[in-house]
Amino acid sequence: MTPEQLRDVVRTAVAAAVERGGLAVPVPDDVVVERPRNPEHGDYATNVALRLAKPAGQPPRAVAEAVAGRLREQPGIAAVDVAGPGFLNVTLARGALGRIAVDAVTAGPAYGHTDALAGQRLNLEFVSANPTGPVHIGGTRWAAVGDALGRLLEAAGATVTREYYFNDAGAQIDRFARSLVAAAHGGPVPEDGYAGDYVGEIAAQVVAAEPGVLELPEADQQERFRVRGVELMFAEIKRTLAAFGVRFDVYFSERTLHETGALEKAIARLRENGHVYEADGATWLRTTDFGDDKDRPLVKSDGDPTYFAADCAYYLDKRSRGFDKVVIMLGADHAGYVGRYRALVAAVGDDPDANLEILLGQLVNLVRDGRPVRMSKRAGTVVLLEDLVEAVGADAARYALARASVDQQIDLDLDLWSRQTNDNPVFYVQYAHARISSVLRNAADLGIALGEPGDVDTAVLTHERENDLLRALGEFPRVLTSAAELRAPHRVARHLEELAGTYHRFYDSCRVLPRGDEETTPLTVARLWLCSATAVVLRNGLGVLGVSAPERM
Template sequence: MTPEQLSDVVRSALAAAVERGVLAVDVPAEVVIDRPKNPEHGDYATNVALRLAKAAGRPPREVAEVLAAELRAVDGIAGVDVAGPGFLNITLAKDALGAIAVRAVTAGEAYGRTETLAGQRLNLEFVSANPTGPVHIGGTRWAAVGDALGRLLTASGAQVSREYYFNDAGAQIDRFARSLMAAAHGRPVPEDGYAGDYIADIAAEVVAAEPGVLELPEDEQQERFRVRGVELMFAEIKRSLAGFGVVFDTYFSEKTLHDSGALEKAVARLREQGHVYEADGAVWLRTTDFADDKDRVLVKRDGEPTYFAADCAYYLDKRERGFDRVVIMLGADHTGYVGRYKALVAAMGDDPAVNLEILIGQLVNLVRNGEPVRMSKRAGTVVNLEDLVDAIGADAARYALARASVDQQIDLDLDAWTRRTNDNPVFYVQYAHARISSLLRGAADLGLVLGEAGDVDTSLLAEQRESDLLRAVGEFPRVVASAAELRAPHRVARYLEELAGTYHRFYDACRVLPRGDEEATPLTTARLWLCAATATVLRNGLDVLGVHAPERM
C-alpha cells in the first residue's frame, strides 16, 4: 500500500465515520500521509484528526480514536496508534507493505505517474536565449531545470508544450549582423557588438553560402548577414540543446509577431479593454492600474513598437492557442520584469494568479581547482553549455543544475562532479542502479527470475532494512506529484539520493543471492522483486531529470 493508496483509505474511513454519524465533518479532498522519523512509530502517520478537530467540535484525540477504530478494520492495516495531541501512527500488514514492490515492478515506466494535474494545459517557456551567441551557463541551468519540470508536469497528468522564444528582431540582432560583417571584412568588432570565435566562424559560413555577399551595398550586406547569421546561430543553439537532451515542441520567432500584425492586434485588444492612451507622441499601456510602478510604452514616438508590445502580442498568441496557463522561466536579471508582465496579463482581462506563472532562477558559478571559471574562448564572454558538457558530461551537468532549488545560487565544483565516488551525487545514484542491474544479471545467470506477481510472497520482507526500502519506494509517486505542484525538480534529485542510500544499506544488511550450494528460497524471490522495484524507481526518477540510468559503470 503506497502513501497515495493509504490517503484514499483514510478518506474512506472518514467518510464511513461521517455516514454512521460518529463524526460531523466534511471529508477533505486530500489527506496528508507522512513517514515517521522513528520507524518504531509505524510505517506512516497523518495529522488529519488535528486538522478536523475544530470543524468536528471535539478534541483531536477523540477524532483520532474514531478514525483509528475505522482503520483497524481495514485489510492491509496491522495496527493504528493515537499519539501525542492526536496523530495517527499506522502500521501496515507485511504483505500490504511488500505489495509496493510488486506494484512498482508491474507498473514499470508508469510507476510514479499520477493524474494530479490532469486537465491543465500549460505552455512552458524556458531558455529563450537570443540567437546572437551560444547558450550561456545561466541558460544552461534553465535548459536542465525547464526540461525536468516539463517531464514532471507531464508525469503528473498535465498537457505541456515546451516553447523557445527567440528574439530575431530588434537592436541586438542588428548588432549581431554588424559583428558578422566586421569579422567577414577582417575589421574589429564594433564596440557594441559581439565577440568570440563563433562570430568569425559564422561569418565565414555566411560568406561560403553567399559568395557575393561582401560585394553588396552595406545595407543589403547587413540584411543578408542578419538573416543567414541568425539562421546559422539558431541552428547551432538547437544542436547544442539537443545534445543536452532538450528539444522543444515549438520554436517561436519574435519576427513573426511583427510580420503578421500580431502586435497591432494586441494593442487593439488592450485598447478595447480601456487601458491604452497616447501621450508625448507615444502609445502607452496604463499598467499602474495593475500595481506596476509606472506605465509602459507600447509604440514609441517614431512608430516603432517596443519589446513590451511584442510581449503583449506573444502572451495573447499563447492564450489564443488554448493554453490555460503561461509558465515562463527567467533569470535573476529579469526580476524587475515580473510586475509589468503581471500587469499586461491583467490588462488583457486575465487573472495573473491563474493564467500566468513566472519562475525566477539564480546564478550559477563554476569553480575548478578552487578558482572561479569565467571565460570561454568560444563564446568570448562567459562559459556556455558545451563548455560545461565537455567538462563534466551531460548527465552530471543536468543533475547538478536540477539538484538545487532555482531560487538558490549554485557554486558548481567541476572537479567534484567528475569524480567517480560517492561524494558525487549523480554517480551515487547511477551507481545504485548499475549495482542492482548487476545483481539481476547475476540472478539470471543462476537461473533465478522474478516470476509472476501472484507467486511472490512479499510478506517475507520483514527485516527493518527491507521495510525502510519498501517505504522509500512507495514514496516516489508522491514525490513526483509534490515536485510538479511546487515546480521543484530538485526534490526528485534529493529523493533519489536518499533512495540510493537506503538501497545500499539494505544490500549491506540483507543478502539477496544464494552462495555456493545454497538453494534459492521464497525470500530470495521477494528480495529480487524489491531490488527490481528500486531499480524501476531509480530509472524513472533519473528519467524525470533527463539523466541516464546506466546498467554498467
C-alpha cells in the same frame, strides 16, 4: 500499500465513521499521510483527526479514536495508535508494505505518475536565448531545469508544450549583423557588437554560402548577414540543446508577431479595454493600474513598437492556442520584468495568479581547483553549455543544475562533478542502478526469475533495512507530485540520493542471492522484487531529470 493507497484507506475509514454516526463531517478529498520521523511510531502517520476536529465539534483525540476504530477494520492495517493531540500512527500488516515493490515493478515506467495536474494545459517557455551567440551557462541551467520541469509536470498529469521564443527582431539582431559584416571584412568588432570566435565562424559560413555577399551594397550586406547569420546561429543553438537532450515542441519567432499584425491587434485589444493612452508622441499601457511601478510604452515616439508590445502580442498568442497557464522561466536579472508582465496579463482581462507563472533562477558559477572558471574558448567572456558538458559530461551537468533549487546560486565544482566516486551525487545515484542491474544479471545467470506478481510472498520482507527501502519507494509518487506542484525538480534529485543510500544500506545488510549450494527461497525472490522496484524508481527519477540510468559503470 503505497502512501496514495493508504490515503484512500484513511478516507474510507473516515467515511465509515461518518456513516456509523460517530462523526458529522464531510469526508475530506485530501488526506495527508507521511512517514513518521521515528520508525517505532509505525509505518505512516496522518493528522486527519486534527483537521476534522473543529468541523466535527469534538476534541481531536475523540475524532482520532472514532477514525482509528474504523481504520483497524480495513484490509492491510495491522495496528493504529492514537498519539499526542490526535495523530494516528498506522502500522501496515505483514506483506502490505511489501506490495509497494510489486506495484512499482508492475507499473514500470508509469510508477510514480499521478493525475494530480490532469486537465491543466501549460505552455512552458525556457531558455529563449537570443540567436546572437551560443547558449551560455545561465541558459544551460534553464535548459536542464526547464526540461526536467516539463517531464515532471507531465508525470503529474499535465499537458505541457515546451516553447522557445527567439528574438529575431530588434536592435540586438542589428548589432549581431553588423558584427558579422565586420568579421567578414576582417575589421574590428563594432563598439556595441558581439565578440568571440563564434562570430568569425558564423561570418565565414555566410560568405561560403553566399560568395558574392561582400560585393553587395552596405545595406544589402547587412540584411543578408542578418538573415543568414541568425539562421546559422539558431541552428547551432538547436543542435547544442538537442545534444544536451533538450528539445522543444514549438520554436516561436518574434518576427512573426511583426509580420502578421499581431502587435497591432494586441494594442487594439488593450485600447478597447481602456488601458492605453498617448503621451509625448508615444503609446503607453497604464500598467500602474495593476500594481506596476510605472507605465510602460508600447510604441515609441519614432513609431517603432517596443519589446513590451511584442510581449503583449506573444502572451495573447499563447492564450489563443488554448493554454490555461503561461509558465516562463527567467534569470534573476529579469526580476523587474515580473510586475509589468503581470500587469499586461491583467490588462488583457486575465488573472495573473491563474494564467501566469514566472520562475526566476539565480546565477551559476563554475569552479575548478577552488578558482572561478570564467573564460570560454569560443565566446571569450562567458562559459558555454558545450564547455560545461566537455568538462563533466551531459549527465553530470544536467543533474548538477537540476539538483539545486532555482532560487539558489550554484557554485558548481567541476572537479567534484567529473569524479567517478560516491561523493559525486549523480555517480552515487547511477552506481546504485548499475549495482542493482548487476544483481539482476547474476540472478538470471543462476536461473532465478521474479515470477508472477501474485506469487511473490512479500510478507517475508521484515528486515528493518527492507522496510526502510520499501517506504522510500512508496514515497516516490508523492515526491513527483509535490515537486511538480512546487516547480521543484531538485526534490526528485534529493529523493534519488536518499533512495540510493537506503539501497546501499539494504544491500550491505540483506544478502539477495544464494551462495554455493544454497536453495532459492521465497525471501530470495521477494528481495529480487525489491531490487527490481528500486531500479524502476531510480530509472524513472533519473528519467524525469533527463539523466541516463546505466546498467554498467
